[in-house]
Amino acid sequence: MSAETTRRIEAHLGRRARWRISEIVFWLALLAVIFAFPSRAALINEILVAGLFALSLDLILGLAGIVSLGQAAFLGVGAYAAAILASWDQADPTLGLAAGALAAAVVGFATAPLLLRGADLTRLMVTLGVSLLLGELANRNGWLTGGADGLEFSMGKVLGRFPIGFTGQRNAALYSFAVLFVLFALARRLRQSPFGLALAAIRENRLRAGALGIATSWRIVAIYAVSAAYAGAAGALLAQTTQIVSLDLFDFHRSADVMLMLIIGGAGWLYGGIIGAGVFIVLRDVISAATPEYWEFWIGLLLVVLVMVGRDRLQEYVRRAASRVALRLARDAA
Amino acid sequence: MLTILFDGVAYGMLLFVLASGLSVTLGLMNFINLAHGAFAMVGGYVTALMMDRLGAPFLLTLPVAFLVPALLGVVLERTLYRRLYGASPLDQVLFTIGLVLMAMPIADFLLGNEAHQVNLPAWLSGSLSVYGVGISRYRLFIVAVCGVIAAALQLFLVRTRFGAQLRAAVDDARVANGLGIDVDRIFAVAFAVGSGLAGLGGALAADVVGGIDPSFPVKFLVTFLIVVTVGGSNGILGALFGALLLGVLDVAGKYYIPSIGAFIVYAVMVVTLIVRPQGLFARGDGR
Amino acid sequence: MSGPALEARGLVRQFGALLATGNVSFALEPGARQALIGPNGAGKTTLINLLTGVIRPTEGRVFLQGRDVTAFSASERVRLGLSRTFQINQLFPHLTPIESLGLAISERNRSGADFWRVAGTRPAIVAEIEDLLTRFGLEAEMDQPTHTLPYGKQRLLEIALALATRPRVLLLDEPAAGVPEEERQDILAALAALPSDVAILLIEHDMDLVFTFATRISVLVAGRLLTEGKPEDIAKDERVRAVYLGEDGHG
Known part of the structure; x- marks a missing residue:
């Protein structure tokens, strides 16, 4: 054995484990934006929550290669779980967040076996079908969900100290930021772990992954439940920071939008969802300020161009640009 | 009771024509075309505008409602x-x-963004009474037109040279090319016919769904997908049975148990996907 | 351990009316070097799939070190010591050899479901990765994405991956298929150096390779075992010659 080879193997396996400067700058910049633009706190909060939602999709699409058109199901479940809890006077945000994530994880775990059969097309349909079913369930059980009227409620203070909502928009954004950062760090860790490596193997070649003794089905169920929990947490955040929930959380367009965000930023490297959410929401804000009715057209055009030019190439470009910007910020700060 | 059954059949027939193009692209050509509803919308608009602005008779607009989206389909297919x-x-x-x-x-x-209505001619409005069962004239018309289309499609795909070539091209494009089949042209024609049928379906559906508006492609996207999923994607007959089953279940469900409503349709789809991922009416093992 | 490492008893597999495997029984002793030959369409692939659990037999049973594994899934059988390589490379194109091997070893250690520890922080795993890389001569390209490796190196990685699961029984499905002449020696050397206590079943068309490697040969024709014996007996067997001469082209 040569010590040099051993060292290179260790370095290779651990090469993504250390936080790079560009990553640290990214998070600091995000935090700085919240303080720099207090008047846009609501918009920033929306980006952070959407970023978490897109991160949840990245866990299954980017890491495990499973295409889903029904991620809104878990957003809705998480949001309603947190909202219903709050409307029963359990208004502590942390509790609601945990409940939202847990409820979504349970639904994810229960529906994951449906994903194990069939090809991508079947999965698209199953995930879409489940989200529609859940939306209809919420619609028909108005005693619990408020039906078409939705639910309005008020939230307690985060950790008993920081009020969120209309009086504390910046606190709301900070709360979302904290949750997003913690969950992101967890997801990042998961990606480096043997479990993350096994997911990559399943994505690349499921047949061979099975031939190495990986119980591929269980791994898929596990990551789907984790992804559902993340989406549920995003839903809970959305409910808590806007203090209203309605049935459109389950809509198809939510699932489609989140997929667009992730694709814009690039799937598989975990930052794509957050960057994509930022681009998507800022674009929507800018375009709809100019042409309120037609902003969807431009998003559609962007998508068509994205696919035609090739997602891989564009994503590589976004990735490089993002780390260049981060590095420049770091230099300027130093 | 029978009235409801008939309404369900008519609705199912309509779904079939709307979705049949999708069952060709999705089922045969393995292309996931979520924009299918946009072609239906174009057809609906063609009929509504021709009647509104040009005063054209309803029947005359239908071929145009087929042709315009079909042409649009060819252009988009060739370019994108x-x-x-x-x-x-x-x-x-x-x-x-x-x-x-x-x-x-x-x-x-x-x-x-307001809905454009298709005002049916007098001879298609109102209803007839057949042995005491009230049947809407327009729904009878839909059943007849859609029935003819279904039969023609089935013959087209099974009996004609084109149908055989399409199936060969789908099976293995390279081999088909080697056999001298112009795969590019076959796909373009299949796509055009599918888009045209969607347009025709959109024109016929305009009255039933309360007019055509810009949200049409999304509103019915899910329904189309459900029809193809339940019907199975490898044949016209499967799509027909799937559409009829869903049409009847949907209409009957909304009438008898309104509290459950759309739930039934989604549930049928999810259960189908669990029990038979290739579709209820698919033959053989599928893929 | 007494008794065969891998045993098939009366395996039958039908696809509709087609009989792909007809009543095949055979045993692989611990440390065996056995080859399975047969003309195209003899059902070799179906037999491998039955043994490894990719498909289930219509009738018959499979025993792994005396344990009935007929009802076990493919990945469960791998964990019990039955591993295989594939005729057409089944690798992870965008993972590197280090990652692929690390993954296989982690899975064998039952640490593959660990979602917290960073991969590669266990010295034992790193040492084993290094050992396998050295043994198969893959150090130079160990940190390159698999799809960029030369074909012969990919074939070697295919075997290294199977070995990383520490099998008791290893099924090699045409390990030299498609390997250019100048890289073939590497494959032969790698096969010769496989651990002697692992029972190996080699499925191969290349008769040179079969006769250098195997001490026992089974001949499969039309889904049934035609004969089984020492290489010199098989070489003399008239029926085997007839099958191969009749088929032409695979000598």
């Missing part, structure tokens, strides 16, 4: 769609969602 045959499902989904997102604002911009 064809590059994505064999691309990953994710790319196809993204691309066609992009098309839908573009189509809706265009419709809104050109025609406004």
Whole structure:
């Protein structure tokens, strides 16, 4: 054995484990934006929550290669779980967040076996079908969900100290930021772990992954439940920071939008969802300020161009640009 | 009771014509075309506008409602769609969602966002009584037209040379090319026919669904997908049975148990996917 | 351990009316070097799939070190010591050899479901990765994405991956298929150096390779075992010659 080879193997396996400067700058910049633009706190909060939602999709699409058109199901479940809890006077945000994530994880775990059969097309349909079913369930059980009227409620203070909502928009954004950062760090860790490596193997070649003794089905169920929990947490955040929930959380367009965000930023490297959410929401804000009715057209055009030019190439470009910007910020700060 | 059954059958027939094009692209050509509803919307608009602005008779507008989306289909297929045959499902989904997102604002911009109505001629309004069962004339008309289309399609695909060539091209494009089949042309024609049928379906459906508006492609997208999923994607007959089953269940469900409503249709779809991922009426083992 | 490492008893597999495997029984002793030959369409692939659990037999049973594994899934059988390589490379194109091997070893250690520890922080795993890389001569390209490796190196990685699961029984499905002449020696050397206590079943068309490697040969024709014996007996067997001469082209 040569010590040099051993060292290179260790370095290779651990090469993504250390936080790079560009990553640290990214998070600091995000935090700085919240303080720099207090008047846009609501918009920033929306980006952070959407970023978490897109991160949840990245866990299954980017890491495990499973295409889903029904991620809104878990957003809705998480949001309603947190909202219903709050409307029963359990208004502590942390509790609601945990409940939202847990409820979504349970639904994810229960529906994951449906994903194990069939090809991508079947999965698209199953995930879409489940989200529609859940939306209809919420619609028909108005005693619990408020039906078409939705639910309005008020939230307690985060950790008993920081009020969120209309009086504390910046606190709301900070709360979302904290949750997003913690969950992101967890997801990042998961990606480096043997479990993350096994997911990559399943994505690349499921047949061979099975031939190495990986119980591929269980791994898929596990990551789907984790992804559902993340989406549920995003839903809970959305409910808590806007203090209203309605049935459109389950809509198809939510699932489609989140997929667009992730694709814009690039799937598989975990930052794509957050960057994509930022681009998507800022674009929507800018375009709809100019042409309120037609902003969807431009998003559609962007998508068509994205696919035609090739997602891989564009994503590589976004990735490089993002780390260049981060590095420049770091230099300027130093 | 029978009235409801008949309404259900008519609705199912309509769904069939709307979705049959999708069962060709999705089922035969393995292309996930979520923009299918946009072609239906174009057909609906063609009929509504021709009647409104030109005073054209309803029947005369129907062929045009077929032709315009069919032409549009060919153009899009030749320029854009064809590059994505064999691309990953994710790319196809993204691309066609992009098309839908573009189509809706265009419709809104050109025609406004209020629904355009198709005013049926007098001979198609009202209803007949057959042995005491009230039957809407228009629904009878739909059943007849759609029945003819279904039969023609089935014959077209099974009996004609074109049908055989299409199936060969889908099976293995390379081999088919080697046999001298012009695969490019076959796919273009199949796509055009599918888009045209969607347009025709859109024109026929306008009255039933309360007019055509820019949100049509999304509103019915899910329904189309459900029809194809339940019917199984490898044949016209499967799509027909699937559409009829869903039409009847939907109409009957909304009438008898309104508290459950759309739930039934979604449940049928999810259960189908669990029990028979290839579709209820698919033959053989599928893929 | 007494008794065969891998045993098939009366395996039958039908696809509709087609009989792909007809009543095949055979045993692989611990440390065996056995080859399975047969003309195209003899059902070799179906037999491998039955043994590894990719498909289930219509009738018959499979025993792994005396344990009935007929009802076990493919990945469960791998964990019990039955591993395989594939005729057409089944690798992870965008993972590197280090990652692929690390993954296989982690799975064998039952640490593959660990979602917290960073991969590669266990010295034992790193040492084993290094050992396998050295043994198969893959150090130079160990940190390159698999799809960029030369074909012969990919074939070697295919075997290294199977070995990383520490099998008791290893099924090699045409390990030299498609390998250019100048890289073939590497494959032969790698096969010769496989651990002697692992029972190996080699499925191969290349008769040179079969006769250098195997001490026992089974001949499969039309889904049934035609004969089984020492290489010199098989070489003399008239029926085997007839099958191969009749088929032409695979000598």
